[in-house]
Amino acid sequence: MTGxxxxxxxxxxxxxxxxxxxxxxxxxxxVELYGICRNTLTNWVKTGLVRLEHEGRHLFRGDDLNxxxxxxxxxxxxxxxxxxxxxxxxxxxxxxxxVNFETQLTRxxxxxxxxECPDRGKPTAKRVTREQLExxxxxxxxxxxxxxxx
Numbered sequence: 001m002t003g004x005x006x007x008x009x010x011x012x013x014x015x016x017x018x019x020x021x022x023x024x025x026x027x028x029x030x031v032e033l034y035g036i037c038r039n040t041l042t043n044w045v046k047t048g049l050v051r052l053e054h055e056g057r058h059l060f061r062g063d064d065l066n067x068x069x070x071x072x073x074x075x076x077x078x079x080x081x082x083x084x085x086x087x088x089x090x091x092x093x094x095x096x097x098x099v100n101f102e103t104q105l106t107r108x109x110x111x112x113x114x115x116e117c118p119d120r121g122k123p124t125a126k127r128v129t130r131e132q133l134e135x136x137x138x139x140x141x142x143x144x145x146x147x148x149x150x
Contacts, residue, residue, distance in 0.1 A: 018069070019062035024052075030060055044068065047092070082132045083139060085115060089122035096126075096136050097143055103133065 018033060019025065025033065030041055045051055048071075050064040075093075080086050084093045096113060104112045111133045114125045128136070 019060075019065040021063045021066065023062040025060045025062065025065065027058055027060070030065065080126075082128060083136050085113065085124055085126040087117045087120070087122070087124045089117045089120040089124065092119070094118065094124075097140050 019030075027038070027041055030036075031038055034040075041049075049060070049068045052059045052061065080093055083096045085096060086093055094115060094117065096115070099115050099118055101113045101115045104114065106112050106127065110127050110129050112125055112127050113133070113136075114123060116123055
């Protein structure tokens with residue numbers, strides 16, 4: 001028999017209080033504590049998990065692990081705004097105000113916005129109404145970050 005039902009469940013969001021607050025964890029300990037692979041831990045570090053260095057070794061504070069997972073849970077609860085698209089490759093929200101997108105009119109009268117994930121290079125898309133597209137374009141034009149300095 002393979003693992004229990006709990007083991008087969010998908011582990012997208014971890015418990016926000018699994019790590020002990022005042023403990024230091026080695027990468028091997030974090031992998032075992034959360035039941036993840038080493039690549040997942042590397043991805044967590046890239047997305048904001050704080051790691052410490054001590055005598056050439058990487059360590060993680062329990063408080064930082066709990067704060068990281070608490071923040072991930074809060075981000076997952078917040079739905080995308082009309083100007084954001086959820087990327088399934090990196091599991092993050094990307095702003096349509098900062099990335100280039102292609103438009104395609106659908107047969108239902110709305111617009112399909114396609115982008116390439118800036119982190120992973122994978123395609124993702126979102127459907128918006130024409131009014132929302134006009135608002136996105138207006139926001140891009142008024143935003144100083146999207147303009148190039150001349």
